[in-house]
């Protein structure tokens with residue numbers, strides 16, 4: 787007899803993450819802890835993974851019987867880490883810093899699963915995508931900043947919207963830029979026993995179909 791599937795909780799207020807997780811055919815609830823996450827990490831990959839784990843752990847404390855998934859996206863231009871811009875003026879500064887150059891988008895993902903009567907299990911990982919912006923005129927920068935689209939987004943832009951017009955090239959997983967790298971998300975969910983597209987294990991476990 788197989789065990790009843792555990793409830794899945796998406797520990798995120800992001801509408802993009804909600805939509806992408808729905809697309810995987812996973813039934814889930816959304817719970818946001820409201821706790822502010824903080825990490826001393828300055829390495830952007832480690833920072834994204836750290837913050838994703840802290841978001842998941844905060845909700846796991848409230849719902850110890852559920853499988854929790856959380857993520858965090860960090861945009862890095864050289865030494866500069868770009869969070870969400872405070873206002874249109876700072877958004878313009880971000881876009882100016884990214885124009886005509888290549889930056890990195892890191893999303894850390896964390897899945898926590900209660901493991902029967904023993905300790906909980908935690909899996910996490912981070913994905914990197916390189917994004918190159920077109921050279922932009924000041925008029926274009928101001929137009930985009932005034933649209934308001936980038937205000938709730940790391941790096942101050944949304945590649946899935948008007949911001950697509952800022953971008954010349956993408957190298958890596960597109961879904962990672964939108965905040966939920968699906969290849970990584972699927973692998974971590976399956977480790978926690980969550981079925982994706984009705985398949986709990988996927989081709990990776992079928993042997994014959996993998997390289």
Ligand SMILES: Cc1cn([C@H]2C[C@H](O)[C@@H](COP(=O)(O)OP(=O)(O)OP(=O)(O)O)O2)c(=O)[nH]c1=O
Pocket residue numbers: 797798799800801802803818841857858859860861891938939940941942943944945946949963964965
């Ligand atoms: C670069 C980029 C970021 N983003 C979004 C993804 C994330 O939602 C957001 C980064 O902020 P995060 O702090 O990772 O997430 P969030 O505050 O939106 O949601 P939560 O903490 O509740 O999970 O930026 C886009 O939607 N498109 C883009 O092109």
